[in-house]
Amino acid sequence: MTHGLASLPTPSLNSALLAAEYWLRPARFLDRCEQLGDRFVVRMLGLPPLVGVTAPVDVRAVFTGDQTALHLGEGLKKMAPHELVLGSTSIIVKDDAAHLQDRRMLTPYFGAAALMSYEAGMARKTRELMHTWPLDEPVAFQRLMMQLTLEIIIATVFGVTEPERARRVREAVLRLVGVVGGPGFLAFSMLAVARGGRWNSSHRRLRAAMAAVDGLAQEELAARRAAADLERPDVLAALLRVQGEHGDAAMSDLAICDLLRTLLIAGYETTASSLAWIVERATRHPHVLAQLEASVARGEDEYVDAVVAEGMRVRSVAPFTLRLVVKPFELEGLRLEPGMMIAPFIALVHRRPDVYPDPHVFRPERFLGTKPGMYTWIPFGGGVRRCLGGPFALLEMRVVLRTILQELRFLPTREADEPLGRRNVTIVPGKGAIVTLGRRLRAAA
Numbered sequence: 001m002t003h004g005l006a007s008l009p010t011p012s013l014n015s016a017l018l019a020a021e022y023w024l025r026p027a028r029f030l031d032r033c034e035q036l037g038d039r040f041v042v043r044m045l046g047l048p049p050l051v052g053v054t055a056p057v058d059v060r061a062v063f064t065g066d067q068t069a070l071h072l073g074e075g076l077k078k079m080a081p082h083e084l085v086l087g088s089t090s091i092i093v094k095d096d097a098a099h100l101q102d103r104r105m106l107t108p109y110f111g112a113a114a115l116m117s118y119e120a121g122m123a124r125k126t127r128e129l130m131h132t133w134p135l136d137e138p139v140a141f142q143r144l145m146m147q148l149t150l151e152i153i154i155a156t157v158f159g160v161t162e163p164e165r166a167r168r169v170r171e172a173v174l175r176l177v178g179v180v181g182g183p184g185f186l187a188f189s190m191l192a193v194a195r196g197g198r199w200n201s202s203h204r205r206l207r208a209a210m211a212a213v214d215g216l217a218q219e220e221l222a223a224r225r226a227a228a229d230l231e232r233p234d235v236l237a238a239l240l241r242v243q244g245e246h247g248d249a250a251m252s253d254l255a256i257c258d259l260l261r262t263l264l265i266a267g268y269e270t271t272a273s274s275l276a277w278i279v280e281r282a283t284r285h286p287h288v289l290a291q292l293e294a295s296v297a298r299g300e301d302e303y304v305d306a307v308v309a310e311g312m313r314v315r316s317v318a319p320f321t322l323r324l325v326v327k328p329f330e331l332e333g334l335r336l337e338p339g340m341m342i343a344p345f346i347a348l349v350h351r352r353p354d355v356y357p358d359p360h361v362f363r364p365e366r367f368l369g370t371k372p373g374m375y376t377w378i379p380f381g382g383g384v385r386r387c388l389g390g391p392f393a394l395l396e397m398r399v400v401l402r403t404i405l406q407e408l409r410f411l412p413t414r415e416a417d418e419p420l421g422r423r424n425v426t427i428v429p430g431k432g433a434i435v436t437l438g439r440r441l442r443a444a445a
């Protein structure tokens with residue numbers, strides 16, 4: 001028998017307060033939803049009903065079901081500023097054939113062979129920056145990681161080598177991310193969602209910050225074309241080659257700018273925040289730190305990868321992902337009508353005691369000798385919309401942690417767990433992931 005939404009539990013808070021809680025008190029919001037079980041419906045001011053699912057069988061149905069009925073791009077337009085910030089030609093706001101075309105074109109640059117070519121650069125950037133970090137005093141690790149992942153993404157995506165232009169790109173991207181991650185833009189986003197997804201495009205500071213990044217991208221494009229310099233191993237060179245093979249119609253300069261902004265914004269802060277959470281968790285578990293140091297000293301990656309997987313499980317920077325239902329869609333026993341949204345709740349899937357015994361305990365050993373489950377470990381979403389940069393981010397986190405631990409160590413702390421903070425749509429350590437770094441102990445050498 002098939003039921004409608006009336007059969008589902010819903011939080012006992014009115015839609016305006018629930019929306020405020022979602023944005024401003026994400027931990028409370030998630031706890032409230034967790035109590036409602038496998039399926040629930042969330043009604044937030046300005047949004048269509050959002051059906052939250054946490055059971056792996058439902059997650060699988062959403063990720064592998066008919067994607068012409070479930071649209072990420074259209075869903076994001078209602079719920080998040082992606083189209084405004086990343087542009088209307090960005091892969092993330094497209095659906096169906098247009099999305100698949102971009103996906104096919106981009107996938108090789110984030111596949112295994114491409115990743116190998118990025119690894120040495122990731123380690124080099126980590127070493128360069130970590131030699132400037134303060135030791136033996138508390139420091140906000142989130143900030144250090146934002147600087148580092150920005151350098152890595154500028155090098156691999158933009159491939160800017162000319163130092164003066166690299167400096168200007170860095171400044172321009174920082175300004176853009178500063179606007180998007182700031183409290184003013186959070187308030188603007190809350191209002192836009194509450195008004196039914198009306199993202200007023202006249203946000204002056206945002207426009208200026210985007211134009212500065214695009215201007216530098218255009219400059220780099222012109223310089224590469226002038227030098228006929230299309231064989232470099234970065235994503236920009238690859239996009240130029242695509243343009244060259246298929247003519248300007250294949251990918252306009254505007255589309256290249258949207259794509260570069262997408263990769264920069266989607267790829268850098270998410271990875272920095274994940275790294276910050278992972279280290280925030282590890283420094284509260286001295287035995288994990290000891291194991292990490294020992295395994296890095298042995299030249300092994302398995303434990304590092306397990307710490308990354310467990311950190312991303314217990315602290316997911318994206319609390320949920322979503323799809324807008326555009327054709328009737330059925331989950332086992334539940335009919336969803338066009339206009340509704342369905343959201344695999346990443347953070348709550350990761351808290352299921354039937355999948356993860358003692359789900360709130362940080363225990364990387366869970367992931368030793370076993371691969372994270374496709375529908376039970378979903379920090380990168382899933383199906384045909386699974387994060388394009390997932391393998392890139394996992395490699396980057398492994399390389400960054402490994403490289404740091406080859407020379408330095410994280411000191412354990414007895415400080416309380418950091419609260420969940422918010423930077424627009426992502427969840428970040430509420431105090432910036434305060435850690436103390438020191439020189440590595442000889443014993444671990």
Ligand code: HEM
Binds near residue numbers: 382389
């Ligand atoms: C730890 C870091 C990251 C996390 C947690 C993360 C998370 C996500 C999530 C949850 C989605 C939506 C997936 C879905 O709905 O099924 C997504 C999509 C996406 N991510 Fe990431 N991401 C990360 C890093 C990156 C990196 C490094 C890049 C690129 C350089 C990137 C580029 C993208 C793109 C282009 C999409 C849209 C894919 C599509 O629409 O087909 N992300 N990411």
